[in-house]
Amino acid sequence: MLYPLFLVVVLFSSSTHSLNQEGLFLLQAKLQLSDPSDSLSTWNHRDPTPCNWTGILCNNLTSSVTSIxxxxxxxxxxxxxxxxxxxSLSSLSLPNNNLNSSLPSTISTCTTLRHLNLSQNLLSGQLPSTLSNLPFLQILDLSFNNFSGNIPLTFANFSHFQQLQTLSLVNNLFTGTIPSSLSNISSLKQLHLAYNTFLSESPIPTEFGKLINLETLWLSGCNLVGPIPVSLRKLVNLKNLDLSQNMLNGTIPESVISGLTSIVQIELYQNSFSGELPHIGVSNLTRLERLDASDNDLTGTIPAELCRLKNLGSLNLYNNRLEGSLPESLASSESLYVLLLFNNSLSGNLPTGLGSKSRLQMLDVSFNRFTGEIPGNLCRQGTLQELLMIHNSFSGEIPESLGNCLSLTRVRLGNNNLSGVVPSGLWGLPHVYLLELVENSLSGSISNAISRASNLSVLLISGNRFNGSIPDSIGSLNNLGVFVASRNSLTGRIPSSMVKLNQLGRLVLRDNQFSGEIPHGVGDWKKLNELDLANNRFVGNIPSELGTLPGLNFLDLSGNLLSGEIPMELQNLKLNFFNLSNNQLSGKIPPLYANANFKDSFVGNTGLCRDISELCPNFGEKSKNKNFVWVFRLIFVLAGVVLIVGVAWFYFKFRNFKKTKKGFHLSKWRSFHKIGFSKFEIVKLMSEDNVIGSGSSGKVYKVVLSNGETVAVKKLWGAKKTENGNAGDPEKDGFEVEVETLGNIRHKNIVRLWCCYNNGDSKLLVYEYMPNGSIADFLHSSKKRFLDWSTRLKIAIDAAEGLSYLHHDCVVPIVHRDVKSSNILLDEEFGAKIADFGVAKFVRGVSNGKEEPMSMIAGSYGYIAPEYAYTLRVNEKSDIYSFGVVILELVTGKQPIDQEYGEKDLVKWVSSKLNEEELDQVIDPTLDYSKYKEEINKVLKLGILCTSSLPINRPSMRSVVRMLQEVTSVAKSRSGRFSPYYQEVVSDNDH
Structure with a gap:
């Protein structure tokens, strides 16, 4: 031990003779640090002072180091x-590094410090109580670390010096309560304690009213309860108040708001406030720029004096119970750029001048009761990007001015009473990616100007009075993925140019007057999931190319004039819905479908009658005698049925009473797809020899049916009972949740639930069989080598598309709540599908659409988002965090929890090793990193982004899909950046 120390002493004495004492102290610090990026390369013995070293500032007169x-x-x-x-060190700033271990108590010897910033590191343990001994400290920023325990009570001693102005401890692991003694530091201007897991039932300290110099109070996500203290009205210098994402309740004290005369921004969302917005005193908030009181239980009307505030730029009052009309005074605002009022009960007309004076960027008044016409000046300043007005009662025509609004990116005007012709320019706006006009009374034709809508991805115009043909120019929309135009009066052929739309995933043209043949070349629609052309006048043959579409799972060509034979290639499809009824088809039915289970798919085709018995009725001559005989027979049949049903009912009741252990009661069987197997066959083939998995919810059996098909059957354990005999779980039974969600879902990346059985004691769920098991089965076993990088990237995209469908495309968005690698299953081609919806939740589970608190935490260790562990709120951001962990699993090949990480989990372990020297420890060694380095690094960055500790920083699943797809595209110019999609993190609302 002495010999290496001797060498260091010799080295310093021989090679640093020209360096002053402060330089020696800095070199000593360099020896204590690991510097893989060579950031300290200029720190050496060649200079007489360290004043020219990287990151060092000195006093010009004394050459003493003053800042690092x-x-x-x-x-x-x-x-x-x-x-x-x-x-002389007064400023020490080392943010966003990887400093670890605890902060030593000897930091109190840095007595000259005025500014200490150690944020975004990996520091842990308890905060040293000696920090409050720094007499000149003005700024203390220790946010985004892993400090734990209590905030030291000695911090109150900062009041002795009255120097501390900023205290930031955001996003650590503090417990206990917020010390009320912090109120003694009257010099504080910025107090940031957000996103710490303080004990529940902790109120906001009433003593904070003594912090009269406070300008910012940030207490988001602190597990706070109770009302807002009236004492806060004394904070007359407060400009920013953020109490969001807590469990505060009661009304918003009017005296508090009227007292905050310097307020610039108020955020109160995701609490439980009730009562009305205060109408008295709001006018005192003359500096107010942003008000966010969304996701509460506010009632009453929006104060006119609030809308008259000249500096108000963003007004967010969505997800409340506000009523009445929107004050006309809002039209006079010159600063307003965001107005989000969706999910309320507001009514009346929008102010006619809205947008005429302000640079309005985002307007969302969806799910209200607004009437009247859409104001024509919304885009007068040319800045409007998002216009969302769905589910109201707006009437009249769409303003012509919106057709000239080139800044628009998203337009949703569905479910209103709009009429007249759509402005030609609106069809062709170059930046719009979503145009929704459904369920109105709009007329006219689809304009040829649509060719200019180069960014259009989703076009929804069903339930209107559109006529004419689809313009051939629609074939130039290379990004079009969804086109729904059902229930209109459109005519003509499907343009042949549409076969060039290789991004098309959904095409619904049912209930129109289309004619001609289905165009050839539809085999290029490789991403098509749904094709619905029902109830038109299509003629000719069914293209055999449809059988080559790998993702097609919904095919409805019923109610047309199609003729010829059914292509045998359709047997290649894995269809959830299949309907060719009421056409003029003939010949043989493909063998896969030639059974009674698919009878309804072929009715009304007289040329197919011989293949399935009773497919077509027998219209023989009827006589009065025959009619009489049939009536007589019918009476006897009915009597026999009644007798048999009665006997059967008595038998089953008796058997239930006896509680025998053999067999199942099959009276409560329900199927969700056309199935080619018997329910009795499922029960017969279930045996312990066929068990392929077992977990906390039940056993899973592999069942090979007589027709050669294989299914997976989950038999759920019996529900535990409480002392009173009721099921112990206060949330909905897992079986009911699974049936409620999977029974109605149709997506290629969601595992299919064929059918279910429930008689109270026995519960079975029959799924499609996934032969390759789960991601976890491969990643965490000797089979890992079979998952090369291309396969893993494909798996990530498939799973992301499944989750994106749940979050964004379901009529009521669904949060899975247990996303993990063992719940992502793989088919024979390693296509990934989301499974196990036993704890899933609909986002709008309550009548007012607010996030519903859970009575228990769902999910698995290592995958649970940090905020979910203490807020118990359903939110799609928790799914995104879990999916981020899955991404990190795919890149690293490691499990979420492992002894290798020490006290960390996979997320923190990866974050601690993101430097060039240690990166090879993160990447799975079975991957060809040298070949796919750029792609792997991008996906790794995405995994870290998805697992951000702040929910607001996580991208939406729609953005995740796009970012993963971007990884596979060719020749990136941004070298690993995903900036075009990060913008959706904040602005992408559920609806």
Whole structure:
């Protein structure tokens, strides 16, 4: 031990003779740190002083070091205590590095510090109580670390010096309560304690009203309960108040708001406030720029004086119970750029001048009761990007001015009473990716100007009075993925140019007057999931190319004039819905469908009658005698049926009473798809020899049916009973949840639920069989080598598309709540599908559409989002965090929880090793990293983004899909950046 130390002493004495004492202290600190990026390469013995070294500032007169600033330098190791020996050091800033271990109590020897910023590191343990001994400290920022325990009570001693102005401890692991003694630090201007897991039932300290110099109070996500203290009205210098994402309740005290005369921003969303918005005193908030009181239980009307505030730029009052009309005074605002009022009960007309004076960017008044015409000045300043007005009662024509609004990206005007012709320019807006006009009374034709809508991805115009043909120019919309135009009066042929739309995933043209043949070339629609052309006048043959579409699972060509034979290639499809009824088809039915289970798919085709018995009725001559005989027979048959049903009912009741252990009661069998197997066959073939899995919810059996098909059958354990005999789980039974969700879902990346059985004691769920098991089965076993990078990337995209469908495309969005690698199953071609919806939740589970608190945490260790563990709120962001963990599993090949990480989990372990030297420890060694380095690094970054500790920083699943698809595209110019999609993180609303 002495010999290496001797060498260091010799080295310093021989090679640093020209360097001053402060330089030696800095070199000593360098020895304590790991510097894989060579950020400290200029720190050497060749200079007489360290004043020219990277990150160092000195006093011009004395050459003493006054500031050390080394952000984003990839430094790791313990806090270098030798820095405290710099006698004039006033600023020490080392944010966004990898400093670890605990913060030593000797930091109190840095007595000259005025500014200490150690945010975004990996520091842990308890905060040293000696920090409050720093007499000149003005700014203390320790946010985004892993500090735990209580905030030291000694922090109140900062009041002795009255220097501390900023205290930021955001996003750590503090427990206990917020010390009321912090109120003694009257010099504080910024107090940031957000996103810490303080004990539940902790109120906002009433003593905070003594912080009269406070300008910002940030207490988001602190597990706070109770009302807002009236004492806060004394904070007359407060500009920013953020109490969001807590469990506060009661009304918003009017005296508090009227007292905050300097307020610029108020955020109160995701609490339980009730009562009305205060109408008295709001006018005192003359500096108010942003008000967010969304996701509460506010009632009453929106105060006119609030809308008259000249500096108000963003008004967010969505998800409340507000009523009445929107004040006309809002039209006079020159600062307004965001207005989000969706999910309320507001009524009346929108102010006619809305948008005429302000640079309005986002307007969302969906799910209200607004009437009258859409104001024509919404885009007068040319800045409107998102216009969402669905589910109201707007009437009249769409303003011509919207057709000239080139800044628009998303337009949703569905479910209103709009009429007249759509402005030609609206069809062709170049930046719009979603145009929704459904369920109105709009007329006219689809304009040829649609060719200019180069970014259009979703076009929804069903339930209107559109006529004419689809313009051939629609074939130039290379990004079009969804086109729904059902229930209109459209005519003509499907343009042949549409076969070039290789991104098309859904085409619904049912209930129109289309004619001609289904165009050839539809085999190029490789991403098509749904094709619905029912109830038109299509003629000719069914294209055999449809049988080559790998993702097609919904095919409805019923109610047309199609003729010829049914292509045998349709047997290649894995269809959830199949209907060719009421056409003029003839010949043989493909053998896969030639059974009674598919009878309804072929009715009304007289040329197919011989293949399925009773497919077509027998219209023989009828006589009065025959009619009489049939009536007589019918009476006897009915009597026999009644007798048999009565006997059967008595038999089953008796058997239930006896509680025998053999067999199942099959009276409560329900199917969700056309199935080619018997329910009795399922029960017969279930045996312990066929068990392929077992978990907390039940056993899973592999059942090979007589027709050669294989299914997976989950038999759920019996529900535990409480003392009173009721099921112990206060949430909905897992069986009911699974049936309620999967029974109605149709997506290629969601596992199919064929049917179910429930008689109270026995519960069975019959799924499609996934031969390759789950991702976890491969990643965490010797089979990992079979998952090369291309396969893993495909799996990630498939799973992301499944989750994106749940979050964004379901009529009521669904949160899975247990996303993990063992719940993502793989088919024979390693296509991924989301499974196990036993704890899933509909986002709008309550009448007012607010997030519903759970009575228990759902999910698995290592996958649960940090905020979900203490808020118990359903939110799609928790799914995104879990999916981010799955991405990290795919990249690293490691499990979410492992002894290798010590006290960390996979997320924190990966985050601690994102430097060039340790990156090879993160990437799965079975991957060809040298070949796919750029792609792997991008996906790794996405995994880290999805697992951000702040929910608001996580992208939406729709953005995740796009970012993963971007990884597979050719020749990126941004070298690993996903900036075009990050913008949706905040603005992408559920509806």
């Amino acid at each position: 600033n080394l952000p984003n330098s990839n430094l790791s190791g313990p806090f270098p205590t030798s820095l405290c020996r710099l006698s």
